[in-house]
Structures are given as structure tokens and as C-alpha cells.
Amino acid sequence: MAESPITPRSKDFAAWYQDVVLQGDMAEPAEIVKGCMVIKPNGYAVWEGLQRELDSRFKETGHQNVYFPLLIPQSFLQKEAEHVEGFAPELAVVTIAGGKELEEPYVIRPTSETVIGHFFSRWIQSWRDLPVLMNQWANVVRWELRTRMFLRTTEFLWQEGHTAHATHGEAIAEALRMLDIYAEVAEQVMAMPVIKGRKTNSEKFAGALQSYSIEAMMQNGLALQSGTSHDLGQNFGKAFNVQFQNEEGRLDYVWQTSWGVSTRLIGGLIMTHSDDKGLVLPPKLAPVKAVIVPIFRKGEEGGAVLEAAHKIAKELGAKVDDRPGQTPGAKFFHWERRGVPVVLELGPRDLAAGNVVLKRRDTGVKEIVPREQAAEKLQAALARMQTDLFEKARKHLRDNCVLANSIDEVQAILGDVTAESGGGRFVMVHLKDDPACDARLKEFKATVRCIPLVDEYDGAGTCVVTGERVEQRVVVGKAY
RNA sequence: CGGGGCGUGGCUCAGCCUGGUAGAGCGCCUGGUUCGGGACCAGGAGGCCGGAGGUUCGAAUCCUCUCGCCCCGACCA
Numbered sequence: 001m002a003e004s005p006i007t008p009r010s011k012d013f014a015a016w017y018q019d020v021v022l023q024g025d026m027a028e029p030a031e032i033v034k035g036c037m038v039i040k041p042n043g044y045a046v047w048e049g050l051q052r053e054l055d056s057r058f059k060e061t062g063h064q065n066v067y068f069p070l071l072i073p074q075s076f077l078q079k080e081a082e083h084v085e086g087f088a089p090e091l092a093v094v095t096i097a098g099g100k101e102l103e104e105p106y107v108i109r110p111t112s113e114t115v116i117g118h119f120f121s122r123w124i125q126s127w128r129d130l131p132v133l134m135n136q137w138a139n140v141v142r143w144e145l146r147t148r149m150f151l152r153t154t155e156f157l158w159q160e161g162h163t164a165h166a167t168h169g170e171a172i173a174e175a176l177r178m179l180d181i182y183a184e185v186a187e188q189v190m191a192m193p194v195i196k197g198r199k200t201n202s203e204k205f206a207g208a209l210q211s212y213s214i215e216a217m218m219q220n221g222l223a224l225q226s227g228t229s230h231d232l233g234q235n236f237g238k239a240f241n242v243q244f245q246n247e248e249g250r251l252d253y254v255w256q257t258s259w260g261v262s263t264r265l266i267g268g269l270i271m272t273h274s275d276d277k278g279l280v281l282p283p284k285l286a287p288v289k290a291v292i293v294p295i296f297r298k299g300e301e302g303g304a305v306l307e308a309a310h311k312i313a314k315e316l317g318a319k320v321d322d323r324p325g326q327t328p329g330a331k332f333f334h335w336e337r338r339g340v341p342v343v344l345e346l347g348p349r350d351l352a353a354g355n356v357v358l359k360r361r362d363t364g365v366k367e368i369v370p371r372e373q374a375a376e377k378l379q380a381a382l383a384r385m386q387t388d389l390f391e392k393a394r395k396h397l398r399d400n401c402v403l404a405n406s407i408d409e410v411q412a413i414l415g416d417v418t419a420e421s422g423g424g425r426f427v428m429v430h431l432k433d434d435p436a437c438d439a440r441l442k443e444f445k446a447t448v449r450c451i452p453l454v455d456e457y458d459g460a461g462t463c464v465v466t467g468e469r470v471e472q473r474v475v476v477g478k479a480y
Numbered sequence: 481c482g483g484g485g486c487g488u489g490g491c492u493c494a495g496c497c498u499g500g501u502a503g504a505g506c507g508c509c510u511g512g513u514u515c516g517g518g519a520c521c522a523g524g525a526g527g528c529c530g531g532a533g534g535u536u537c538g539a540a541u542c543c544u545c546u547c548g549c550c551c552c553g554a555c556c557a
Contacts, residue, residue, distance in 0.1 A: 005492095012551095014550085014551075015551095029548085029549065029550095030548095031530095031547095032547090033548090034547085034548070034549095089556090090556070111557090140557090142556070142557080144555080144556060145554080145556080146553095146555085146556090151557090152556070152557075156557075158557070205557095213557095227557085228557070260557070261557080263557090265557095293516095296515070297514080297515060302515090326515090327515050327517085327518075327519055328517070329515085329516085329519085330517085330518050331517090331518090332516095332517050332518080333517070333518050334518090336517095347515095348516090350516090418552090420551085420552095480556095
């Protein structure tokens with residue numbers, strides 16, 4: 001792909017984001033299919049990294065992977081009232097197959113609660129069958145009106161966990177446990193700090209009793225819901241007749257949960273760390289952690305440099321950029337925009353002195369290290385970069401959380417904020433979980449992002465809309 | 481889905497108003513000189529102008545429809 005300039009963040013955040021995705025060779029619009037994208041090798045490798053990290057944690061907590069059909073009978077969606085209502089506008093429906101009109105159309109799954117409910121009802125008879133802990137890696141389709149690569153595409157990849165439990169308490173614990181796993185992966189692997197919280201009634205998943213989410217803050221101050229888990233109560237159990245006989249011999253409906261993260265995480269990753277030079281990837285997720293750029297003049301000298309470069313690369317597990325006809329400068333730019341965490345320079349001077357030059361992507365700082373310490377220094381630099389990225393992002397998040405004590409104050413802070421303008425904040429305010437309050441925020445396009453599980457502020461107070469007493473401050477912001 | 485913008489070699493774009501079947505820069509290929517932050521010279525390949533239809537002797541240019549992308553708004557992982 002041709003390498004073009006990257007629009008500065010300050011000039012146009014949306015354009016910057018798109019440039020970074022394109023120039024970082026992460027993905028490109030599918031052009032032939034509305035709202036879809038092609039995830040390219042550099043982007044898919046990041047997704048594979050996330051899959052690896054998430055999947056191992058799911059397995060450790062007793063979940064098993066399964067796969068359910070892409071196509072769902074339309075009537076299934078209609079069995080849970082809120083669920084249909086929530087998803088109806090964004091469904092893609094198959095009405096013709098095999099050249100014939102179908103008696104009952106199939107919906108392309110927007111999520112799988114319904115099919116899974118159907119099978120749970122067949123599989124679960126006794127309390128001894130519970131809990132059922134399943135996860136599916138799949139693609140889903142939601143006919144979104146407005147799409148942005150990774151952040152919201154018509155088709156996207158995700159994982160959806162589905163579990164069934166004997167008691168409500170167990171289901172709630174499961175939903176919270178998975179939320180913790182999401183937060184752990186976001187913070188420790190992606191270096192993306194998040195706030196864990198509960199969704200308000202109007203923001204929760206269609207068909208859930210309660211939704212939980214992790215909310216991250218992008219560099220423009222907008223919130224990105226980065227993972228959700230739901231306490232589905234017995235809603236789907238009742239809709240799909242998922243009954244079991246409990247220890248007392250009585251029939252009861254199961255308590256279910258579902259939880260998911262998607263390729264949207266990659267969008268979050270990009271908008272958390274990248275800069276005006278392009279993509280910045282945290283070492284733990286970078287497909288290529290280090291590249292050696294050899295520098296030399298003539299044939300003989302080149303031979304020695306290349307030989308040493310390959311030898312060092314082997315020791316370090318790095319890649320050598322030995323493409324001929326490209327100047328070192330061009331190579332530096334190339335890897336920089338692809339987010340490679342560390343670039344090592346190796347030229348005649350280094351060869352003579354027994355050094356290599358190590359340069360970190362995030363800080364741009366060069367360090368000259370003795371060749372025999374290269375492996376050790378590289379590992380140290382990668383580890384340091386991982387924690388530095390997290391700390392930097394966490395500082396950004398903290399610095400942009402502000403308190404407000406009236407709705408006018410909230411509006412003053414967030415009213416003019418857009419994805420392009422930047423300057424977004426998380427405004428911590430006392431607000432009742434009431435649709436009327438959500439509606440008031442909507443007047444200036446803000447939303448309650450979540451009600452934090454851990455209240456880091458001043459506890460109870462007076463709702464800025466209704467004047468009623470509420471237990472804690474909530475996070476209000478503008479979101480993707 | 482409504483409003484706005486845009487689709488011309490791989491990329492960025494000019495040409496369109498005032499129809500006469502296409503241009504620039506970058507990239508790419510070949511050869512040579514270069515090589516510590518986007519090298520230079522020379523030669524060369526590559527587009528039928530998003531798609532369909534229409535007007536016309538003739539359409540990238542005008543008209544209609546359609547598809548896609550970007551931005552803004554209403555819906556959302």
C-alpha cells in the first residue's frame with residue numbers, strides 16, 4: 001500500500017483515525033460490501049493476540065467453546081419482547097434460499113441468545129446439568145446506519161459467552177467475573193485503562209435485567225464501550241422454556257448470562273495509543289515486536305552488516321528489514337507507522353563498536369546498547385513500554401474525569417464536544433437511574449456511560465435532574 | 481434513513497462549468513549511482529474515467545438511476 005501522510009489528531013480526529021488504520025495496514029473498507037471492512041494481516045494478528053489472551057482466560061474459568069448457526073429463524077428473535085424491539089431495526093434477513101422464497105425467513109445473527117436459549121432448553125433438565133458455561137467465537141451482522149472501521153461495522157468478529165445457572169446469585173457472579181476478565185485484558189494486555197460499571201436501565205442490553213460494561217476513554221475524550229456482560233435473569237429462560245429440576249425437585253427457569261467483546265477493541269487500542277506518526281501497538285499485542293534496519297554503503301560492508309543483523313535477529317526473535325533499494329530512512333517510517341514497538345538500527349559504526357541502536361516507538365528515544373546485552377535490553381524496553389503506555393493512558397483518563405454538580409455544568413463541559421472537536425471528558429455527576437435523566441443528557445448528546453462498580457468519589461448526593469437522593473456519582477460522557 | 485461532500489492508473493488529485501475517447505506528482509518495473517530519518521538520474525509498464533441507462537455524429541465532461549466511501553444528524557458492540 002502506498003504510504004501517505006497522516007492527518008494530525010489535532011486537525012481532524014476522525015481523519016487521523018482512518019489514516020492510522022490504513023497506513024498501519026490494519027484494515028481497509030470492503031468497498032464492495034456496505035459498511036464492511038477487510039481486516040488485513042497486521043490487524044488480524046492483533047485480533048489473534050486478543051483471542052489468545054481472552055480464550056485462555058475463558059478456559060481457565062471453566063468455559064468451553066462451541067459454535068451455533070449463523071442463521072436464526074426469524075420467529076426466535078420474537079420470543080423475547082425487549083430483545084426483538086432492540087434488534088429489529090438492525091437485522092439482515094434471508095428470505096430466499098435455493099432459489100425459493102423461504103416459508104420462514106432466517107435472520108443473520110446479530111447475537112445468539114435466542115438460538116442458544118433454544119438449545120439450552122433441550123440440554124438442561126436437572127440442577128446437575130448446571131452451570132452451563134459456553135463461549136462462541138463468531139461473526140455477527142448488525143445493519144448499522146453509520147460505520148467506522150473496527151468501531152462499528154456491519155459485520156464484525158466477536159466472542160459471545162453464554163451461561164446458564166441455577167440461581168440468580170450465581171449468574172450475577174458470572175457476569176461480574178467475566179467483566180473482570182475483560183478489564184484485566186484491556187488493562188494488562190492492551191494497556192487500555194477502563195472503568196467497570198453498571199449500565200442504566202435505558203442503556204442496558206435488550207432483554208437483560210442488568211448490563212455491565214467496561215468503558216475506556218479515547219484520546220479525544222470520547223468513551224468507548226469496550227466490553228459488556230449481561231445478567232439476563234430468567235428472561236430468555238422463560239422465552240425458550242429453559243427449565244430444570246432443582247434439588248428440591250421443583251421446576252425452575254435457569255438464570256442466564258451473556259458477555260462479549262469484539263473487534264471494536266482494536267479500534268479502542270488504536271485510539272488509545274497511536275500518535276501523529278501512526279500506529280502504536282503495545283508490545284504484548286504487536287505481531288512484530290522488533291525490526292532490525294541494517295545500514296550500509298557498499299557491497300562488502302553490506303555483507304558484514306546483513307550477516308550481523310540476521311545473527312542478532314535470530315537471538316532476539318526480531319525481523320530484519322533487508323529489502324534492497326530502500327533507504328534506511330524509508331524503512332524507519334515504514335515500521336513506525338505500522339506500530340512496531342522497537343526498531344533496532346545496525347550500521348558500520350555500530351558493528352565496529354559492537355553496539356546496536358534501540359529505538360522505542362512510543363517515546364522515540366534511542367538507546368545505544370552493547371550487542372551482547374541486546375536481548376536483555378530489548379526485553380526491558382518492551383516491558384517498560386507496555387507499562388508506560390498504560391500509565392500514560394491512565395493519566396489521560398484521570399486528568400479528564402471531572403466533577404459536576406448541576407446539569408448545566410455537565411452541558412457546559414460536554415455540550416459542544418464531538419468526535420472531531422475532541423476535548424471530551426468523563427463527567428462524574430449525581431444522577432438517578434431513570435429514563436427521564438438519560439433523556440435530559442440526550443438533549444446535548446451525552447449519555448450515562450456507566451455507574452461505576454467502585455465509587456472513587458464522594459458517595460451519595462442529590463440527582464442533578466430530579467433532586468432525589470442517589471447513592472453515587474455516575475460517569476457521563478460522549479461516546480462512539 | 482435525512483442533509484452535505486466525493487468516486488478519474490496502486491495512492492493523492494487536475495480535467496467536467498464552455499462534450500471531440502486522459503494528464504500531473506507520488507508509487508511500481510529495469511539499469512546505474514546512493515544508503516545513520518521518506519535518495520538521485522535515465523528508461524519503462526500501467527487507467528476508458530465507480531456501475532447501468534439515456535441525450536448526442538461524438539460523453540470522464542450533460543441527464544436519470546444505482547453502488548460505495550467520508551462528514552453531519554436520528555439508532556447502536
